[in-house]
Amino acid sequence: GAVVSQHPSWVICKSGTxxxxxxxxxxxxxxxxxxxxxxxxQSLMLMATSNEGSKATYEQGVEKDKFLINHASLTLSxxxxxxxxxxxxxxxxxxxxxxxxxxxxxxxxxGTRLLVL
Amino acid sequence: DAKxxxxxxxxxxxxxxxxxxxxxSTISGNEYVYWYRQIHSxxxxxxxxxxxxxxTNEMASLIITEDRKSSTLILPHATLRDTAVYYCIVIxxxxxxxxxxxxxxxxxxxx
Numbered sequence: 001g002a003v004v005s006q007h008p009s010w011v012i013c014k015s016g017t018x019x020x021x022x023x024x025x026x027x028x029x030x031x032x033x034x035x036x037x038x039x040x041x042q043s044l045m046l047m048a049t050s051n052e053g054s055k056a057t058y059e060q061g062v063e064k065d066k067f068l069i070n071h072a073s074l075t076l077s078x079x080x081x082x083x084x085x086x087x088x089x090x091x092x093x094x095x096x097x098x099x100x101x102x103x104x105x106x107x108x109x110x111g112t113r114l115l116v117l
Numbered sequence: 118d119a120k121x122x123x124x125x126x127x128x129x130x131x132x133x134x135x136x137x138x139x140x141x142s143t144i145s146g147n148e149y150v151y152w153y154r155q156i157h158s159x160x161x162x163x164x165x166x167x168x169x170x171x172x173t174n175e176m177a178s179l180i181i182t183e184d185r186k187s188s189t190l191i192l193p194h195a196t197l198r199d200t201a202v203y204y205c206i207v208i209x210x211x212x213x214x215x216x217x218x219x220x221x222x223x224x225x226x227x228x
Contacts, residue, residue, distance in 0.1 A: 006160075034215075043204075043218040044161070057213075093160045097214075102168065105151070106216060108160035 002098050003027055006109035013084055014117055020080045021112045023094030029074035030096035034106065035067075038091040050077045084116045120144070121205045123222045129199075131228050135192040139205030142186040148209045150181060152190045154201040155221070161204065164190065195226045 003026040013019050023033055031052045036044040048069055049057045056069035068080040077096075081088055093111040097104065122140045129135040141150060151166040165172055165179045167188075172179045178191040192199055204221040208214055 002163075004160075043220055044216075045218075046215055049213065049215070091158075095161075095216075101210070102149075104210070104214070105163055105166065107163055108153075111158070111160045113158075 002105070002107040004094065004096050004107045004109040006092075006094055006112050008112060009110060010113040010115075012115045012117065015085050016083055018080055018082045019084055019114060020078055021092055021094075021114075023077045023079070023096070023109055025075045025096040025098070025107075028096070028098045030077075030098060031074060032097040033071060033077040034095045034097075035069060035077075035079050036093045036095070038093060038111075044093060047079075081114065084114070086116045089114055089116045120207050120217065121219055123203070123205055123219065125220065126223045126225070128225050128227060129192075129195045131197060131226055132194055135195040135199065135224060135226070137190040137192075137203050137205075137222050137224065138187065139190070140187045141205070141207050144185050144207050145209065147211060148207040150179065150185075150188050151206045151208055151216075152177070152179065153204045153206065154199075155204070156198075156201040162201075164203075166208075195224075197226050197228065200224060200226045 005024045007022045033050040035047045038044050047062045050069045050071040052071045058064045071077040091111050095106040095108045149168050152164040153161040155161045165177050167179045181188045202221040202223050
């Protein structure tokens with residue numbers, strides 16, 4: 001159980017275009033999902049917390065107008081990288097919070113590798 | 118900043134137990150210890166978590182010291198597929214419960 005999927009797994013786009021990444025919890029409902037970014041040889045950096053039915057909460061230094069997050073249902077959150085530039089090339093990973101109390105755990109998707117040319 | 122410290126790298130022979138330490142000396146009473154691992158170019162995989170009692174599941178065992186200031190993740194019979202970066206993270210109950218990632222321990226399982 002507790003499977004999280006991401007689509008696409010990799011994407012190459014031209015500079016200036018927008019890219020949408022989907023994150024789905026397949027066998028559970030998630031009121032809270034998270035979006036991370038990971039550059040080579042670095043650890044995961046939290047970008048934003050996505051709450052179903054409300055606005056996302058962004059970490060300091062993350063531009064909310066550039067990284068649009070929508071969490072319209074309990075099983076789907078989307079991250080749109082608007083007007084992508086080469087410096088946005090990275091590994092984007094989502095996670096979803098499952099369970100309650102002592103069983104609460106975050107489960108991660110397989111990641112989406114973005115390359116902006 | 119991460120609230121845990123881990124050795125940057127470790128080696129283990131295939132078939133032997135891998136014991137990965139983690140120091141969390143400033144852990145609070147309401148914080149759980151979670152372990153994840155990340156195999157190259159994949160998303161992190163949940164392994165196990167605990168509060169103060171030792172825990173075991175099909176993947177690993179978690180040993181938490183009585184004062185809760187450190188813990189050890191044990192992979193009882195390491196295989197080549199266990200080669201990954203292992204992260205120890207403390208997460209409170211309540212509040213935003215965000216995961217703060219350190220650099221983890223890069224475990225190499227050798228044939």
